[in-house]
Amino acid sequence: MRVWIPRAKKDNEFLSSDGSSVEQKASTVLLTGSTGNFGSYLLDHLLSQPWVDKVVCLNRSTNAQGRQLEAHKERGLEMVFDRVSFYQADFSDQRLGLSDTDYNRLASTVDLVIHNAWPVDFNRNFRSFKSSVDGVQHFIDFCISNKDRSTKLLFISSIGATSNWGSAAPTSRSKIPEVELTDWKVARTGYGQSKLVAERLLSHAAREVDLPASVVRVGQLGGPVLHGDARGKWTEKEWLPSLIRSSITLRALPENLGPVEDIDWVPVDIAAVALAELAFNLVQTAQNPKTGANFFHLVNPSCTQWTKLVPSMTSMIPTDVRLVGFVEWVTILKESVNTAGGFQGVDEGVNPAAKLIDFFDNLQDRAIRFPKAKSTLLETRETMKVSKTLAELDAVGPEWMALWMRQWRWSVDVDAAR
Template sequence: MAARALADTVLDTAIVPGPRRSDELRTVLLTGASGFLGAYLVHELVNRLGVRVWCVVRATGPVAAQRRVEAALRRHRLWSETTMRNVGAVPGDLTAPRLGLTAADYQRLAETTDAIVHNGARVNHAEPYERLRAANVTGTVEILRFACRSATIPVHFVSTTSVAARQDTPVREIVPGLPGNADGYVLGKWVAEVLMTQAAARGLPVLIHRPDRICGAAATGATGTDDAFWTIIRAIARLGVAPAIADVAISLVPADYVASAIAHTVGQHPRIGARAPVHHLVNHTSITLEAVLDRLRANGFPVEIVAPENFVVELSRAARTDMGMARALILSQMTGPGTSEWDDTTTRRALSGSGITCPPMTADLIDRHLDHLTEIGFLPNPAA
């Protein structure tokens, strides 16, 4: 797996940026718009920058693509007619040559796009690198090829802090060497970061954004249901038991902060340099798992603390008839790199004067997420 990943870090020599278009920002191309963070990015790009956003979406046609973006905005309480007037969608596929676009769409977008936010990826921490490679690595190469097609189009790449997580801290805002013991998803993101740095060295304006674990908006708690953390919380709520690891610190980054920070820097235009700058989008505050369990109890979910092995036994039984529990069981067996301290000096400098700051971890923030997840049926009704 590592050998193949290392081989993939060599960027095609034909990918070379052309002449720079004007710095006027009118149109942004966005991948991953139908996903969780993608919906927030659509909202922030349109409403913060006043640009038109074209979304490349897996769909059977333009109407279906537009509906997928609209559904994502509605799902996360972001939809408005005003926003949608500035959103367009085209069917595409990151795993395909030319991003799966028609020749006409590819040419039109290459000639009119002023910036790219590459957020699209296949997210699965249980799948091997080979199965994720087409979407997460080949797709990134195709984005870079597109960025150099007609002119030089700045690229904002959404990565993850997992690429650089280390026990020794603080973790600097640079692209590290090959991460050890990385799963296929993290390894693919690292390869993509290395490809971005090579494109930057050739003169393409590139900025790498590394958000930590993302939660819903600070005001609404409207989060995605695929996240590992909330999958485990759902399992705890349904089983009524939690493992005895209550002192674990939980640090989440609200999606509206991540999206607004990225949108702000899109408006700043990344500079051309020998290295691709990296921005850590992290929360310097945390809350313990015990405090999260207390909020579950306060919201009507009785939770008993049991030995970790007993929790796994209960989870294994439930996994026989519940796919969500099966996923929680897999996630419970995976170990992360541990807690890291993140240097975000470059990020804070870029956001200086913008008023954009990361909301702190509080009991209220957890409550808003529990309310939202119960409302949409992801968590069981406490009264039941």
């Protein structure tokens, strides 16, 4: 695989991996889900790239530009959108909710689609994701609608599409390979199943209609690390921030994470850089669609363990918070819900993990039934050949963990509690 690397901005000039320079027109990129957390960092980084001329943002929101401004302001990102156009979209519609004029114009000008929008809800069944899966087919149709040009498609999938790998391949000790997975049992939840169906639909289109396509399975994204303490933070509604905030309230912090002890997280702003490298590779390289889509894994190649991060957390929370095993911690969380008289009585502001009780209960069950089980990790060998950023990424360390704690501003409350 030949890899292309963007160099310092110079009119239409790029540098190939063999050191030769080539001229290539800058691309128009269509991005979905730009107002979300990852989407915001991705849009910001795309706008800094010399190979990107314009960005077209398709979002479900009626006020996407206003939401984009707020999202970028909160995160300290670029707020000049003179090269960005915003459209309200309906991905379940065959024309993506666009007028015929807009649809045809975009189909004749867009070089790359990055489909990032997807509802993240692990409690929904597969059928409820039908409109999202339909949207993948509609983007395939969009990319091949103009016979005079080649529009490429990069789909943001998820590690959730592989969450049942251990059960589907119980004798396998290897990492999950960077290939299309044909066993439907490798996905557990409705969310993961919908992502897996979308992956296979896209790879089938690559083979059957010569669509140049890539699938990127994204793992756990952490908070930003490139913007300091003042701007941006790990979204507090996610499981890890919820776990830590609830631990302060429960006065108990898990000293291990059971079946998810291995940490291969990627900071969200670094993930945006790596994703842009994968997108650039798709735009600039020739691909043999007959082999299907290219598959990549956006996870940290360098792993660490939760136990190594615990000291940086305990130094920033009240001293009376004790360390407990993960199974015991989930039991304490369940008891807090019962003591509050059920979910209706839980104050999510101080005990947010309560609303994720099913998620933690599932992890507790796995920790009890398979106490020696190891996390199943994703292979990154091929991805690192394309993304220099990922290849050079350090493992999550105490410094990043402490930074995320400061970004949550919880240390202010801790000082008062000491």
